Amino acid sequence: EIVLTQSPATLSLSPGERATLSCRAGQSVSSYLAWYQQKPGQAPRLLIYDASNRATGIPARFSGSGSGTDFTLTISSLEPEDFAVYYCQQRSGWLRAFGGGTKVEIK
Amino acid sequence: EVQLVESGGGLVQPGGSLRLSCAASGFTFSSYSLNWVRQAPGKGLEWVSYISIGSSTIYYADSVKGRFTISRDNAKKSLYLQMNSLRDEDTAVYYCARDESSSSPSIPFDYWGQGTLVTVSS
Numbered sequence: 001e002i003v004l005t006q007s008p009a010t011l012s013l014s015p016g017e018r019a020t021l022s023c024r025a026g027q028s029v030s031s032y033l034a035w036y037q038q039k040p041g042q043a044p045r046l047l048i049y050d051a052s053n054r055a056t057g058i059p060a061r062f063s064g065s066g067s068g069t070d071f072t073l074t075i076s077s078l079e080p081e082d083f084a085v086y087y088c089q090q091r092s093g094w095l096r097a098f099g100g101g102t103k104v105e106i107k
Numbered sequence: 108e109v110q111l112v113e114s115g116g117g118l119v120q121p122g123g124s125l126r127l128s129c130a131a132s133g134f135t136f137s138s139y140s141l142n143w144v145r146q147a148p149g150k151g152l153e154w155v156s157y158i159s160i161g162s163s164t165i166y167y168a169d170s171v172k173g174r175f176t177i178s179r180d181n182a183k184k185s186l187y188l189q190m191n192s193l194r195d196e197d198t199a200v201y202y203c204a205r206d207e208s209s210s211s212p213s214i215p216f217d218y219w220g221q222g223t224l225v226t227v228s229s
Binding site: 001036087094 | 142144151152153154157166168169202206214215216217219220221222
């Protein structure tokens, strides 16, 4: 089973600042890593797939990078609507495991 | 428009059973593999189960193996999750989510339902 570890657990930032979220896999997942955004009471929303590809309709301020075991989601300049919880997920193995999440909160 | 609509959630006693459904529309259901994902109150996302297009390949998380059964009816464009021997820790919102297509370029987990709440309590 591939375990995904996200850090930090909470990120306190102000609108306009840059957010950098990390996801580390216990073993290589190649580029089969996705990122989701979730707001309270809503289903997760796919942001990034296969490590660096933005999903349909996702603003360019969201970018993903990495391969193997270390991945990063970057939000270049936080908008008020970006304050939410972010999850990474791998699909390298048959388990579609999720990371524990990073909450991006308003400082 | 792609839509996934879950139903069947509710309150059930520990040890009881419940069957969730996910009705799909707006895409060729029979060409996509599917998943169930759950989220306990205040907790993170947990992948639960996967089913391939023809139901030949099925996977479960260890936490539900032997108690939950995933199935699909391509004619009815529906996905199911039969949950038996329910425990308090199964309390969660359950989402269905589309995976990959066998016939066209696709992006796994690009569409999710709105979720259905299952509460296991006496």
